[in-house]
Amino acid sequence: MVNCALVYFISGLGADERAFRYLRLEGVEKRFIHWLVPEKNESLREYASRLIEQIDTTQPVTLVGLSFGGIIAQEIASVIECERVFLISSVKQLKELSEFLQLLRRTRLYRLLPFGWVKPLAIRLAPFWFDAVSERHRALLKNIINETDNRFAQWAINAIMRWPGNSGDTPVIHIHGTHDRVFPVCYLSGYIPIKGGGHFMIVTHAKPISALLQKHLNPQTI
Numbered sequence: 001m002v003n004c005a006l007v008y009f010i011s012g013l014g015a016d017e018r019a020f021r022y023l024r025l026e027g028v029e030k031r032f033i034h035w036l037v038p039e040k041n042e043s044l045r046e047y048a049s050r051l052i053e054q055i056d057t058t059q060p061v062t063l064v065g066l067s068f069g070g071i072i073a074q075e076i077a078s079v080i081e082c083e084r085v086f087l088i089s090s091v092k093q094l095k096e097l098s099e100f101l102q103l104l105r106r107t108r109l110y111r112l113l114p115f116g117w118v119k120p121l122a123i124r125l126a127p128f129w130f131d132a133v134s135e136r137h138r139a140l141l142k143n144i145i146n147e148t149d150n151r152f153a154q155w156a157i158n159a160i161m162r163w164p165g166n167s168g169d170t171p172v173i174h175i176h177g178t179h180d181r182v183f184p185v186c187y188l189s190g191y192i193p194i195k196g197g198g199h200f201m202i203v204t205h206a207k208p209i210s211a212l213l214q215k216h217l218n219p220q221t222i
Helices: 044-054 068-077 099-107 115-130 135-146 150-161 206-217
Strands: 005-010 028-032 062-066 084-088 172-177 192-194
Touching: 005 068, 028 206, 044 068, 044 150, 062 068, 068 084, 068 150, 084 206, 115 135, 115 150, 172 206, 192 206
Parallel strands: 005 028, 005 062, 062 084, 084 172, 172 192
Antiparallel strands: none
8 A cells, every 4th residue: 555645736827737747756646736816915925825725734734836836835834834845946035036037126127017918928938948948848838828817927926026035944845957047046055956957847857856856755655
C-alpha cells in the first residue's frame, strides 16, 4: 500500500493545472488550487485567505507555487501552518525583483497600461521571456495567455507590485532556472538551480524538477 503525500499546486498568473501536466510524481496526490475572482482593492493576503477554503487544514499542508502562485503560496503559509512550501520560478523578497521591475514598482508605470491593451504584445514576446522554444510549448503558452482574464491579470500585477515580501516563518524550498529572464538568478539567493531552465521550465524542464520534488517529498511505501 502506498502512503500518498498530499500536495497542493498553485499555478502562475492566469494559468491552471495544465502548467503542471508534465510533472511525474509517484506516491503524490495532486490537488490544484483554482483561482477566484478577486474583490475590489483586495490584497494578496486577503485573496490568499479565501483560497485556503480549498485546502484541508486538518492534514499536513504542502504547497507548490509556480511564479505568481509562489507568491500566493507564501501568503497562504503566513496565515496557516504549512509543513513545506516549494517555490518554482518565483521570488521570496522584493529585493529579488529585477531593476526593471523595481523601476515599474517605484514609478507605478504598470498602472498606466491595462493588461487588455498589452496582451497581444505579451503573446508575441512571451516565447522569448519564458524561453519556450518548441512549437508545442509555444502553443501551450499562447493558449494560457489568451485565456487569462484581463481583470484578474490587472489585479494580480497591481497586487504583486504592492507585495511587501515574505514575512512568514515557514521555510521555503526555492527551485529556479539559471536562464530565467522574468526573475533573473543574479538577484536571487537561497535557491536550487535548474541548469538552462527559463521561466517556463515547469514545462521545458519538467524531468529534473520532478526529480527534485520527489526527493524532498519522499513518499514512503508501506
